[in-house]
Amino acid sequence: MLSNSELRSAVINSEVVAQFKLMVVCLFLPFLTSRGFSPLLAASLIHAAVDEVLRTDLTEFKKQSVETEGEGDEERFTLLDGESLQRCFFNKLRDVCFEWQKQLPPLRPLKRFLLVSIHAIRNIRRKMEDRHVLLPEFNQLFGLSDDIDRAYFAVFDGHGGVDAANYSATHLHVNVGLHEEIVKNPAKALKCSFQKTDEMFLFKAKRERLRSGTTGVSALIVGNKLHIAWLGDSQVMLVQQGNAVTLMEPHKPEREDERARIEALGGCVTYMDCWRVNGTLAVSRAIGDVCQKPYISGDADGDSFELTGSEDYLLLACDGFFDAIKPYEVVDLVLDHLMQTKGVGLKAAERLVAAAKENGSNDNITVLVVFLRDPQDILADCLRDTKSLGAGDDAQGSPFNFLSCEAAATQ
Numbered sequence: 001m002l003s004n005s006e007l008r009s010a011v012i013n014s015e016v017v018a019q020f021k022l023m024v025v026c027l028f029l030p031f032l033t034s035r036g037f038s039p040l041l042a043a044s045l046i047h048a049a050v051d052e053v054l055r056t057d058l059t060e061f062k063k064q065s066v067e068t069e070g071e072g073d074e075e076r077f078t079l080l081d082g083e084s085l086q087r088c089f090f091n092k093l094r095d096v097c098f099e100w101q102k103q104l105p106p107l108r109p110l111k112r113f114l115l116v117s118i119h120a121i122r123n124i125r126r127k128m129e130d131r132h133v134l135l136p137e138f139n140q141l142f143g144l145s146d147d148i149d150r151a152y153f154a155v156f157d158g159h160g161g162v163d164a165a166n167y168s169a170t171h172l173h174v175n176v177g178l179h180e181e182i183v184k185n186p187a188k189a190l191k192c193s194f195q196k197t198d199e200m201f202l203f204k205a206k207r208e209r210l211r212s213g214t215t216g217v218s219a220l221i222v223g224n225k226l227h228i229a230w231l232g233d234s235q236v237m238l239v240q241q242g243n244a245v246t247l248m249e250p251h252k253p254e255r256e257d258e259r260a261r262i263e264a265l266g267g268c269v270t271y272m273d274c275w276r277v278n279g280t281l282a283v284s285r286a287i288g289d290v291c292q293k294p295y296i297s298g299d300a301d302g303d304s305f306e307l308t309g310s311e312d313y314l315l316l317a318c319d320g321f322f323d324a325i326k327p328y329e330v331v332d333l334v335l336d337h338l339m340q341t342k343g344v345g346l347k348a349a350e351r352l353v354a355a356a357k358e359n360g361s362n363d364n365i366t367v368l369v370v371f372l373r374d375p376q377d378i379l380a381d382c383l384r385d386t387k388s389l390g391a392g393d394d395a396q397g398s399p400f401n402f403l404s405c406e407a408a409a410t411q
Contacts, residue, residue, distance in 0.1 A: 120353070284296065
C-alpha cells in the first residue's frame with residue numbers, strides 16, 4: 001500500500017504527464033501538419049516522441065503549484081516550465097525523425113471510409129469566433145494500438161470572444177484521449193471531457209479575467225459505434241440512405257427542462273428578441289461563461305448509435321448554419337452538389353455554407369461534413385432509386401426530378 005508521500009508523488013506525476021501530453025498535442029500537431037507532414041505521420045511521430053520523453057522524470061519540469069480560489073475544498077494545479085519541456089520534446093522529436101528516415105515503421109490507417117469536407121466563414125460579423133477539429137488519426141495520436149478504428153470531429157461556436165472556443169478546440173480531444181475510460185467506455189470519456197474542459201477553462205478564466213464562452217458539439221466514431229456529446233446549440237445530424245436523422249436536441253433556454261433547471265438555481269429566462277438566460281445568453285449550456293455559472297451549465301448531454309454501413313454522412317455545424325437551413329434541406333443540397341460535381345464531395349461543406357448565407361444567416365458559419373460512404377456511391381444510389389421510382393405510378397411523388405438527375409450525372 002502506498003504511503004501518503006508516495007501517493008502524493010504519484011498524483012503529481014500523473015498530473016505532470018497529462019499536462020505534458022496536452023501541451024505537446026496542442027503545439028506540435030499543427031506545427032508538423034503546417035510543414036507538409038501528413039496527419040497520419042504527424043500523429044505517429046508525436047506519439048513516438050512522447051514515449052521517449054516519458055522515459056524521463058517529468059517532475060523536474062515542475063514549475064509551481066497553484067491553488068484555485070473558490071468555495072469548498074482547495075484544489076491544486078501543477079504548472080510546468082513550458083520552455084524547457086518544449087525544448088526537451090523537440091529534441092526527442094528530431095531524434096525520432098532521424099530514426100524513421102532510415103526505416104519508416106508501418107503506419108496503420110483507418111479501415112473505415114472517411115472523407116471530410118470542411119468550410120467556415122466569418123460572414124458579416126466583426127470577428128470569427130468558430131473553431132473546428134478533425135482528427136481521423138485519433139488512435140495514432142494517443143497511442144491506442146488495438147484493432148478498433150477511432151476518429152474525432154468537433155465544432156465550437158464562441159461568444160464574447162474567442163478564448164473559450166480556442167481553448168476547447170485545443171484541449172477537449174486531448175482530455176478525451178487521456179480519459180481513463182476511453183477504451184472501455186468511450187461515450188463516458190467523451191461526455192465527461194466536456195465537463196473537464198469546462199473546469200479547466202474556468203480556472204484559466206478566473207486567473208486571467210476572461211468572460212467568453214463557447215457551445216460545442218463533438219462526434220467520436222469508435223468501430224461501428226457513433227458517440228456524440230454537446231453543449232449549447234451547435235448540432236450534429238446524420239443522413240442515412242438519403243434521409244435526415246435527428247440525433248440530438250440543442251440546449252436552448254426555452255426548453256422546458258432547461259428553464260426549470262435555471263429557475264431552480266435562482267436564475268431566470270426572459271424574452272429579448274429571443275429567449276435568454278438572465279437576459280443575456282441565448283444558450284443554456286456552454287464551456288466557459290464564468291460570470292453566468294451555474295445557470296449556464298457545463299454538463300454535456302450525450303448519446304450513442306450503432307453504425308450499420310447504410311449511413312451516408314455526418315454533419316456538424318454551428319447555429320449560424322442550422323438557423324438558416326433545415327435538416328431535410330441538407331439532404332437536397334448535398335445531393336444537388338454531388339450531381340453537379342459527378343460525385344466529388346470535397347466541397348460539399350462550401351455549398352452548404354453558401355446556402356445558409358443565401359438564406360439570410362448573418363452569423364459565423366462552420367460546416368463539417370464527414371462522408372461515411374464514397375460520395376460516388378451515394379450518387380449512384382440516388383440514380384438507381386429515381387429510375388426505380390420513375391418506372392412506377394408514383395414517380396411524381398419523388399423528391400428528386402429523374403430527368404434533371406440523369407442529365408446532371410451525364411454532363
